[in-house]
Amino acid sequence: MSSARNKTNERISTLKSMLCVGLDSDPVKIPEIFTSMNRPVLEFNRAVIRATRDHAVAYKVNTAFYESRGMPGMRDLEETLFALPPECLSIADAKRADIGNTSRQYAKAFFEAWPFDSITVAPYMGFDSLEPFFEYDDKLVFVLCLTSNPGSKDFEEVAMQDGRPVYRAVLDRVRQWQRNGNAGIVVGATKPGLLGELRREAPDLFFLIPGVGAQGGSMQEAVAQGADADRQSAVVNVSRALIFPEGAFRSVEEFEAAVEREAKNLHEGMGGMSADFV
Numbered sequence: 001m002s003s004a005r006n007k008t009n010e011r012i013s014t015l016k017s018m019l020c021v022g023l024d025s026d027p028v029k030i031p032e033i034f035t036s037m038n039r040p041v042l043e044f045n046r047a048v049i050r051a052t053r054d055h056a057v058a059y060k061v062n063t064a065f066y067e068s069r070g071m072p073g074m075r076d077l078e079e080t081l082f083a084l085p086p087e088c089l090s091i092a093d094a095k096r097a098d099i100g101n102t103s104r105q106y107a108k109a110f111f112e113a114w115p116f117d118s119i120t121v122a123p124y125m126g127f128d129s130l131e132p133f134f135e136y137d138d139k140l141v142f143v144l145c146l147t148s149n150p151g152s153k154d155f156e157e158v159a160m161q162d163g164r165p166v167y168r169a170v171l172d173r174v175r176q177w178q179r180n181g182n183a184g185i186v187v188g189a190t191k192p193g194l195l196g197e198l199r200r201e202a203p204d205l206f207f208l209i210p211g212v213g214a215q216g217g218s219m220q221e222a223v224a225q226g227a228d229a230d231r232q233s234a235v236v237n238v239s240r241a242l243i244f245p246e247g248a249f250r251s252v253e254e255f256e257a258a259v260e261r262e263a264k265n266l267h268e269g270m271g272g273m274s275a276d277f278v
Contacts, residue, residue: 002182003138004117005206008089009232011057017267018223020058020091020208021048022239023080025065029240031249041066041073045080047252048243051259055267058089058235060208061116081114089235091208092116095144097129104132111136118142120186120208123170124155127177137180140206145170146198148188148211171202184208187226189217189236196225207234212266213241223270238266 012018025041025048034040034047049059066077084090096106096119110119111133118140121130133141146156146167156167174183184206187195191211199207207226211217219236226234245258 002140002180004089004140005181005233007087007117008057008140008206008235009230011087011089012232012235015055015057015267016270017055017057018227018234018236018270019052019056019263019266020060020089020235020237021052021056021242021263022060022062022093022210022237023048023065023243024062024239025076025080025243027069029244031255033249033252033255039076039079041069042076042079043252045076046083047256048259049080049083049085051256052242052263053085053088054260055263056085056088058091058237059084060091060093060237060239062093062239078114081116089140090117091140091142092119095120095122097122097125099125100128100132103129107132107136111139118184120144123173127173130177134177134179134182137182140182140184141178142184142186142206142208143170143174145174145185146187146191146194148190148215148217152188152191167198168201171198171205174205175202178205181206186210188215189219189222189226190215192218192221192225195222199226199228203228205233208237209234210237210239212236213238219266219269236270242266 023045025045030044034044037043066073092110110116120142123143157165159165186208187198189209189211209222209226212219222236242262245262249255
């Protein structure tokens with residue numbers, strides 16, 4: 001079994017948590033206490049990590065918020081990666097895929113140059129565009145399947161000639177493509193009934209579940225419907241609602257306390273699920 005998957009499941013069992021912290025670190029939104037620092041985004045990320053490490057099993061770094069700032073942003077990305085607790089799953093939310101030789105370079109970038117444990121990828125160019133990622137059988141490859149945004153109806157939910165929606169074809173293919181249990185899918189918490197349906201159809205896949213918090217998904221439903229039979233193999237991502245707490249902060253410590261409270265609330269809000277985790 002994929003070492004990234006094993007590590008994450010061990011962390012889930014230890015913490016009784018499925019919380020994934022989304023580091024969508026928008027410089028415009030970070031509190032003013034960080035803006036006078038030499039590396040505002042990096043110091044903000046370090047503060048969020050310190051505040052959440054006792055509750056999180058994974059961290060998802062949305063690469064767009066770093067790439068958009070050029071080299072300074074990429075340096076922040078790299079140093080953020082190395083600041084993550086090693087016992088937690090690191091996810092490069094990059095949504096990459098291209099013809100095979102290009103994808104091979106993307107895979108080397110995010111699994112070797114930056115040694116993330118996992119990455120998000122798009123399936124619509126087919127297997128040859130994703131095979132270079134699946135060749136890393138110690139990692140996790142999260143394929144976009146049924147996403148949390150309203151536009152998922154434009155393609156993912158369209159019915160094919162056989163009557164099945166496109167996302168079901170994606171699910172079937174991903175189950176075929178995985179190696180050593182290294183495959184996962186992205187399924188939005190904003191699709192609760194369908195989330196449970198996909199879990200029943202794919203008990204062997206690892207689920208990355210965005211959409212809790214600002215997008216309105218339920219943490220309790222995401223955990224209840226997304227976890228496998230062992231109450232593992234899923235992480236539920238929360239970004240803006242967690243890392244940008246309301247209020248003005250006079251110190252980094254005050255900010256960290258607010259983030260830690262929200263992380264604890266999310267952890268506890270996995271819904272009196274403690275009995276199910278036994």
